[in-house]
Amino acid sequence: MQPPSDHRRPRRRRVAPAIAVVVGLLLGLVAWAGVPASAAAPAEGDITFTGTMRNAGEPVPGVEITVTTPDGEEFTGTSDDSGRIQIQVPRVDGEYTVAIDEDTLPDDVGLREGQEAEEKVTPSSLGSVPITFMIGESTRQVQTKWDRVPQLLYQGLLFGIIMAMAALGLSMIFGTTGLTNFSHGELVTFGALIAFLFNSTFGWPFAAAAVVAVVLGGLFGWAQDAGLWRPLRRRGTGLIATMIVSIGLMFFLRNLFQYFTEGRTQNYREYVTPSGYDFLGVTVTTRDLVMAGVSVIAITVVTLALSRTRLGRATRAVADNPALASSTGINVNRVISLVWIVGTALASLAGVFLGFSLGVTFQMGQLVLLLLFAAVTVGGLGSVWGALVGALIIGVLIEMSTLVIPSDLKNAGALMLLIIILLVRPQGLLGRKERVG
Amino acid sequence: MEILQGAFHDAISPFALSYVLAAIGLNIHFGYTGLLNFGQAGFVAVGAYAMAVGIASFDIPFVLALLLGILAAVILALILGIPTLKLRGDYLAIVTLAAAEVLRLIFSTSFKDYFHARDGVSGFTATFRSLNPYPDTMTSFATFSRNDLWVMTVGWILVALVCVYLWLLMRSPWGRVLRSIREDEEAVRSLGKNVYWYKMQALILGGVIGAFGGFIGALGLASVQPDSFNADFTFIAFTMLILGGAARILGPVVGAVLFWGALSAIGSLLVQLASGDNPIIPPSMMSTDQASNVRFMVVGLVLMLLMIYRPQGLFGDRKEIALDAR
Numbered sequence: 001m002q003p004p005s006d007h008r009r010p011r012r013r014r015v016a017p018a019i020a021v022v023v024g025l026l027l028g029l030v031a032w033a034g035v036p037a038s039a040a041a042p043a044e045g046d047i048t049f050t051g052t053m054r055n056a057g058e059p060v061p062g063v064e065i066t067v068t069t070p071d072g073e074e075f076t077g078t079s080d081d082s083g084r085i086q087i088q089v090p091r092v093d094g095e096y097t098v099a100i101d102e103d104t105l106p107d108d109v110g111l112r113e114g115q116e117a118e119e120k121v122t123p124s125s126l127g128s129v130p131i132t133f134m135i136g137e138s139t140r141q142v143q144t145k146w147d148r149v150p151q152l153l154y155q156g157l158l159f160g161i162i163m164a165m166a167a168l169g170l171s172m173i174f175g176t177t178g179l180t181n182f183s184h185g186e187l188v189t190f191g192a193l194i195a196f197l198f199n200s201t202f203g204w205p206f207a208a209a210a211v212v213a214v215v216l217g218g219l220f221g222w223a224q225d226a227g228l229w230r231p232l233r234r235r236g237t238g239l240i241a242t243m244i245v246s247i248g249l250m251f252f253l254r255n256l257f258q259y260f261t262e263g264r265t266q267n268y269r270e271y272v273t274p275s276g277y278d279f280l281g282v283t284v285t286t287r288d289l290v291m292a293g294v295s296v297i298a299i300t301v302v303t304l305a306l307s308r309t310r311l312g313r314a315t316r317a318v319a320d321n322p323a324l325a326s327s328t329g330i331n332v333n334r335v336i337s338l339v340w341i342v343g344t345a346l347a348s349l350a351g352v353f354l355g356f357s358l359g360v361t362f363q364m365g366q367l368v369l370l371l372l373f374a375a376v377t378v379g380g381l382g383s384v385w386g387a388l389v390g391a392l393i394i395g396v397l398i399e400m401s402t403l404v405i406p407s408d409l410k411n412a413g414a415l416m417l418l419i420i421i422l423l424v425r426p427q428g429l430l431g432r433k434e435r436v437g
Numbered sequence: 438m439e440i441l442q443g444a445f446h447d448a449i450s451p452f453a454l455s456y457v458l459a460a461i462g463l464n465i466h467f468g469y470t471g472l473l474n475f476g477q478a479g480f481v482a483v484g485a486y487a488m489a490v491g492i493a494s495f496d497i498p499f500v501l502a503l504l505l506g507i508l509a510a511v512i513l514a515l516i517l518g519i520p521t522l523k524l525r526g527d528y529l530a531i532v533t534l535a536a537a538e539v540l541r542l543i544f545s546t547s548f549k550d551y552f553h554a555r556d557g558v559s560g561f562t563a564t565f566r567s568l569n570p571y572p573d574t575m576t577s578f579a580t581f582s583r584n585d586l587w588v589m590t591v592g593w594i595l596v597a598l599v600c601v602y603l604w605l606l607m608r609s610p611w612g613r614v615l616r617s618i619r620e621d622e623e624a625v626r627s628l629g630k631n632v633y634w635y636k637m638q639a640l641i642l643g644g645v646i647g648a649f650g651g652f653i654g655a656l657g658l659a660s661v662q663p664d665s666f667n668a669d670f671t672f673i674a675f676t677m678l679i680l681g682g683a684a685r686i687l688g689p690v691v692g693a694v695l696f697w698g699a700l701s702a703i704g705s706l707l708v709q710l711a712s713g714d715n716p717i718i719p720p721s722m723m724s725t726d727q728a729s730n731v732r733f734m735v736v737g738l739v740l741m742l743l744m745i746y747r748p749q750g751l752f753g754d755r756k757e758i759a760l761d762a763r
Contacts, residue, residue, distance in 0.1 A: 180530070248737045248738065251669075251734075251736055253737070256734055259727050262727065263726060373534075377528070408545075411538075415538055419539075
């Protein structure tokens with residue numbers, strides 16, 4: 001596939017201001033975002049660790065939590081009848097350790113799967129630190145492998161459908177521009193961070209914060225295309241060179257995100273472990289259902305728009321043959337710009353949702369990028385349905401593989417599938433052969 | 438002055454040496470043959486692990502351990518190359534990246550008796566250190582310890598030998614075939630050359646040189662840890678290669694030295710600006726960790742700008758860079 005290019009003389013001077021605009025916009029956006037945190041004067045004296053221990057909405061009293069200061073001093077608190085717990089400790093520079101005593105939990109209550117009984121926290125300049133242990137119905141009861149299958153299938157499909165949104169964006173961008181975008185994972189992080197910023201720092205309701213994240217995500221995509229990728233296409237920069245530019249952008253964005261989050265993993269403000277109800281041996285929560293529903297709607301709208309609307313047809317025409325599309329009067333650059341907007345908005349939404357399961361951290365992009373690549377390659381690069389199918393397969397495979405391999409290695413299984421698929425069917429399950437070259 | 442001294446120290450340290458060798462290996466892949474190997478970290482990792490585990494767990498002689506490391510890199514190249522060398526550039530990039538990540542995950546979670554997970558492997562440097570010719574009385578030279586100095590001596594001699602070898606190799610008919618594969622694969626095929634096998638040889642050679650980087654890095658740090666071989670390792674090596682100039686023998690060497698020097702200088706400059714009684718950058722804006730992030734943001738920007746404005750790097754020839762997808 002050829003990258004679309006306007007057949008004009010390369011114009012050097014256009015790129016520099018464009019990059020400056022993107023960088024400036026980003027710095028401005030995040031700097032403005034960072035203001036409330038850094039403006040608050042560092043509190044002298046004490047830090048209060050606070051949290052509420054709840055299981056299925058019911059308070060859990062009598063849970064002991066110990067906070068160890070960087071100096072090694074230990075402070076222990078117990079949750080009261082309403083489940084609330086407060087531990088006051090002196091402020092010392094460095095990393096605090098928060099540990100929950102699992103023996104003080106009621107018998108039918110345990111830490112949620114994947115939760116460690118100990119967390120390291122570096123407090124911000126604010127005076128209070130949330131305690132974020134997720135407890136719920138004990139999952140430690142003995143189960144046979146086959147009992148876990150429905151639950152794992154459900155988790156895999158949920159993860160897959162959320163990932164499908166990001167994969168769809170990645171695949172659309174590849175389809176229309178030929179760019180293998182290594183910075184796509186950072187767009188996922190972007191969504192989660194913006195949602196966290198509006199939700200936790202500004203105190204907006206979560207739904208509103210999610211909408212803002214998606215809108216700003218789309219805006220970010222537009223700015224990226226207008227300020228960076230379009231000038232590169234105009235200069236006729238090769239695809240490999242553009243790909244390496246996207247690696248540079250990934251590096252830049254990830255460190256920028258780490259700069260502003262200071263490497264912490266955080267949770268949304270209204271973060272509560274939702275109570276699940278049992279459905280055919282699967283613990284289903286309302287939050288999961290809402291996330292899955294919204295994802296399905298978003299994906300359906302985009303795929304319908306691609307197949308039914310004029311603009312959607314134009315998009316597919318550009319993906320097939322940009323030069324021909326351009327000569328039939330389609331404004332190729334406008335279509336690509338739209339693809340960037342939709343692609344990044346989808347990635348942002350995926351990031352907002354993944355923030356629940358992965359925690360909001362600058363590393364989200366790094367975690368999902370290879371899984372996204374695996375999804376679109378398994379499905380077939382550049383194919384819309386391929387991205388969806390690939391994401392679902394990868395999601396289910398990751399969860400199911402924990403039946404046979406340790407869960408630390410579950411992502412390796414997905415990457416192995418990627419390598420095997422390329423061995424036997426390089427164009428992917430639904431891809432077209434010509435794309436392999 | 439201190440900043441310059443620190444920059445010089447970092448630029449020629451054993452740590453930088455492992456990147457120099459990894460980047461030289463990448464130069465064979467990307468610079469000369471046009472292969473986008475994004476899994477160089479995997480080659481460095483298998484080299485380092487094979488040597489370290491061989492000595493620490495199985496107590497094999499040092500030379501044998503080195504051979505084992507080289508063998509591991511060759512095997513990895515074969516495993517990676519067989520399915521991917523027939524594919525287009527960006528597929529190769531994704532597969533090699535994924536393979537390196539799988540290796541890192543395995544090293545950090547599995548076979549804990551041998552790989553020791555995140556603690557890393559240590560206790561394999563005794564033989565190497567006993568060969569140290571520098572007198573015991575010399576505890577340190579300039580800013581380097583006696584051990585570092587020995588590792589650096591061996592490392593830089595190795596770099597020189599590898600460079601001379603590559604210089605001869607790339608002037609030979611074999612090297613010309615590699616470069617013509619980069620320029621036009623079909624044309625080479627029409628001349629009756631087995632393009633696939635030439636690519637495989639290039640992948641193996643570059644991978645083995647990457648494994649050398651693993652040896653030097655492991656001997657310098659006296660430990661091998663899985664997380665030092667993440668994807669960032671490869672991307673940083675790529676940045677060095679492009680900074681110095683791909684398809685030039687000394688490109689990756691100069692690039693790596695300049696890279697670490699500049700990175701170290703920027704880092705200490707930022708720390709100096711943000712410390713003291715009357716810091717120029719207020720500490721609320723930048724802690725030490727954040728200064729490190731700013732450094733790597735600069736790395737990202739430099740990579741982008743280089744690729745856009747000067748893809749041939751400082752010393753390269755623009756015509757010699759394989760940047761158009763086939």
